[in-house]
Amino acid sequence: MVYNWLKLEHHCQLCDERCETGHSLCGPCEAELPWLGGQCSICALPLAATALICGQCLKHPPAFEHVAVPWRFAFPVDSLISRFKHQSRWPFGRLLSEHLARYLQHRFDEGLPRPDLLLPVPLARKRLRQRGFNQAQMLANWLSPVLNLPVRNELLQRTQDTQSQQELDAAGRRRNLRQAFALTDERQIVGRHVAVIDDVLTTGATAEALARLLKHAGAVRVDIYCLARTPKPGD
Structure with a gap:
């Protein structure tokens, strides 16, 4: 006993x-945990109130429809993500993915449309060799059985080994990602609602580049699911 x-x-x-x-x-x-409260209803930028649209999304509406994210990029979530991503502490990634899955299921129950499939953000070949794993792919693979949604790890590819996004400002990130991604089979995207999986959304440059690619291939809706959202610099 x-x-x-x-x-x-x-x-x-x-x-x-x-x-x-x-x-x-x-x-x-x-x-x-740094639960995200008031936020932009499109890109989830932290704001003072809910049900608002940030100035950037009003001025330049993004190609994606919605960002679903539970936390601000703040302690201890930022530390857990960093240890998962840069120190191969996979249990921390699994822990965060479990809570993300519960958050997403709650959002689905509240009316957020369920996607047809999950697509992890692809990692550049050089960085994949250095790190040994793609954290977005691991998150997608953990989310898939819990949410009962298929994941297609091979559909999105990174065709260029671009400079690390963490080293660039918003404009540099956008320039860095031009022609950086490709689809292996556009027929799998036509008429479908897809959700792109990533760990952190910062400027949204990666999300925007992938959403544009997917919409051009015929996706009817693109959402972004991630663990954490960074605030504006200085906030």
Whole structure:
């Protein structure tokens, strides 16, 4: 009996306190995550209120319809993403993907249209060799069975080994991504609603480039699902 009780004991992955069976975070840690409140209803840029559209989306409407994201890019989510992405700490990625899946299912229940398939943002070959894995692909593969949505890892490809986006400003990111992506089979996209999976949305340059490519191939709707959204510089 003692052995069975110990097997069922769960500990929070952030504070190591005991938590409810089947949960990876305790209640207090989950409540203290940087949940995204007021945001742009299109690109999810953090704003002071809900149901608003940011100035950038009003001035230049993006090719994607909606960004679904649970958190601001702030502690401890930023640290968990970095450790997953740059230190191969896959359990942290799995933890975040579980919460993202629950968030998305809640959004679907509230009326967010369900996509036909999930497409992870492709990684440049050089960076894939250096890192050994594509974090967006791993997230998509974890989300797929939970949300009961197919994932197509091979449809989107990165055709150029561009400079790291983290080193560039917004204009540089857009220039950096011109002609950077391609589709292996456009017929798989025609008439479909697709969701692009990534870890963090910063300027939206990658999301915009991929959404334009997918819309040009015949997608009827493109949404972006990611773990975290960065605020405007200085906010």
